[in-house]
Amino acid sequence: MKELFRRIQPHSGKILAIFLILFFSFLAYNLYNAPVDGLEEKFVYLLRKYGYIILFAWGMLEGEAGLIMAGLLAHTGDMNLYIAIFVAGLGGFAGDQVYFYIGRFNKDYVYKKFRGQRRKFAFAHLLLKKHGWPIIFMQRYMYGMRTIIPISIGLTRYDARMFAFINLISAWCWAALTIVPVWYFGNEIIIVLEWTKKHWYFAIPLIVILGGSIIFYINKATKKVEKGVINEN
Structure with missing residues (x-):
């Protein structure tokens, strides 16, 4: 098992790309064949039927929009609040683990692909040097640095197990801090969305x-x- 995992790690970026292509193909197919009329109704149907799968993938992309939808579905009873937080957190965790191992095992590719991002990588290294592990916890809230920081940490000799542990706790906190307020203020948010629609x-x-x-x-x-x-x- 360890040997298989070690062989997979260098190809984590390609695996992520394939996963996303298959996922969006799956969504497009099911959206087209949803047994309801209208794009909005089709999308709602898709969320209710495949909500946790969509939430996991959206969590990998660290998109708050998906977590907001999860909070609203939890408010209406179409999702379980605790399972939604758990799944979204796992998605966020998985996404950053992929970015970390892209940096750890694909250094030449990173230096070539992100040549125009050298300043951000230097900044990420300075943050890690100055703040240590808290920067792993906070990077989800640093827009423009979310991908750079885990890749940058992967380029260093930072312990992979420590990164994974902090990353997991951070991902669940991020999911809870986004989903719970939306779930709690669901009625008010739905009113605003209805007003916005009209x-x-x-x-x-x-x-x-x-x-x-x-x-x-x-x-x-x-x-x-x-x-x-x-x-x-």
């Missing part, structure tokens, strides 16, 4: 402004942290 022409500029503000704040905060870490080193 008044989409008002919602679009609000979404653009809100999304732009969040991106601006995250970029500014990331640059501030980056500058502080570099100055201290």
Whole structure:
């Protein structure tokens, strides 16, 4: 078993790509053949029938949108709250483990493929050197660095078992912190979504402004942290 695992690890990136292609092909096929009318109804049907499978894959991509949908489905009773958190966390864990082993066993590929990301890799190394294991716990909340940090840690001699342990705890916390509030405030969120659906022409500029503000704040905060870490080193 260990020998098989060791042989698979260097090809983790290709395995992830194949998995995602098969997954989205599966979704497209079932979405097309869903026994309901309308794209929205087909998508809801798909979520209710294959919710946990979709949630696991969405967790691998670390997309909060999938976790928000899980929170709403848990609120309506179409998903179990605890199972949703467990599955989403496992997905997030699996995704970062793949990125970690891409860095660990495909260094030449990483240096070639991410040549334009050298600054981010250097920043990730500085963060790991300065903060140690907490940066593994926090990287899911650092937009723009989510893929870079686990790959960057894989490039170092950081213990794989320690990374896996912290990564798993971090993934379950991330899933719970996203799903539970949506589940708790489900009624209010559903009301807002219904309003948005009926008044989409008002919602679009609000979404653009809100999304732009969040991106601006995250970029500014990331640059501030980056500058502080570099100055201290």
